[in-house]
Amino acid sequence: MAENGRFDGWTVAFDLDGTLVDTAPDLLGALNHVLTDAGLEPVDLPTIATLIGNGARAMMEKGFGVQGVTLPAAEMDAAFERFIAYYIANIAVDSRPFEGCTEALDALLDAGATLCVCTNKRQDLSERLIGELGLTDRFAAILGADRATNRKPHQDHVFEAVRAAGGTPERALFVGDSRTDERAARNAGLPFLFVTFGYEAETPEMIAPDGIIGHYAQLFDALSVLRDQAIASLRGR
Numbered sequence: 210m211a212e213n214g215r216f217d218g219w220t221v222a223f224d225l226d227g228t229l230v231d232t233a234p235d236l237l238g239a240l241n242h243v244l245t246d247a248g249l250e251p252v253d254l255p256t257i258a259t260l261i262g263n264g265a266r267a268m269m270e271k272g273f274g275v276q277g278v279t280l281p282a283a284e285m286d287a288a289f290e291r292f293i294a295y296y297i298a299n300i301a302v303d304s305r306p307f308e309g310c311t312e313a314l315d316a317l318l319d320a321g322a323t324l325c326v327c328t329n330k331r332q333d334l335s336e337r338l339i340g341e342l343g344l345t346d347r348f349a350a351i352l353g354a355d356r357a358t359n360r361k362p363h364q365d366h367v368f369e370a371v372r373a374a375g376g377t378p379e380r381a382l383f384v385g386d387s388r389t390d391e392r393a394a395r396n397a398g399l400p401f402l403f404v405t406f407g408y409e410a411e412t413p414e415m416i417a418p419d420g421i422i423g424h425y426a427q428l429f430d431a432l433s434v435l436r437d438q439a440i441a442s443l444r445g446r
């Protein structure tokens with residue numbers, strides 16, 4: 210049943226922030242740039258991790274909220290412009306793929322898998338970040354929130370990312386760091402592998418994923434188990 214350990218015909222969809230890349234340091238830099246610009250106190254790294262997951266705009270609004278401020282819409286728009294300008298210029302200063310990530314992606318590619326990115330980050334930011342880190346060639350498709358018909362946790366985002374990569378949802382697996390990812394994967398009917406090194410506050414027990422890894426060295430074997438389970442259930446239909 211192990212299908213000789215290969216992933217030919219399989220697509221693996223990855224979340225970006227907190228899953229492929231540790232983006233918190235540069236998101237923190239950009240958020241604190243606009244907060245201090247507005248005369249507010251900066252937030253710290255543990256705080257920013259609780260704000261990531263629903264896109265940069267939501268993160269920034271929550272960041273102001275943490276400092277007890279709700280800006281009128283027009284001012285929030287202007288602050289967001291400043292945030293984006295700063296973040297684009299500083300998107301990969303300290304952001305790096307999680308340890309072992311690049312090697313793990315290459316092992317999957319060598320085994321025949323197709324890889325794609327399904328992220329609530331904006332398309333332009335996602336492409337720029339992945340490009341600056343030299344990872345673009347590894348992904349058959351990158352689908353940001355603004356390119357999806359409906360963003361995660363909606364299944365459309367997952368289906369569209371997998372199909373853009375030339376894959377099929379029946380032979381696809383999802384890797385993510387958040388409840389939003391878990392719900393998106395479930396909504397789309399994909400097995401869900403949870404990474405514990407990202408930005409989710411809920412425990413793995415609460416998330417109840419199909420598999421868990423705490424390091425990229427465990428990715429290949431964990432995805433192999435999910436693939437074999439999916440093959441068994443496809444056969445059992």
Ligand SMILES: O=C(O)COP(=O)(O)O
Pocket residue numbers: 224225226227260261262263264265268327328329330331
């Ligand atoms: O930018 C965010 O807030 C979320 O991005 P992610 O979906 O890649 O985790």
Ligand SMILES: [Mg+2]
Pocket residue numbers: 224225226227228262385386387407
């Ligand atoms: Mg994430």
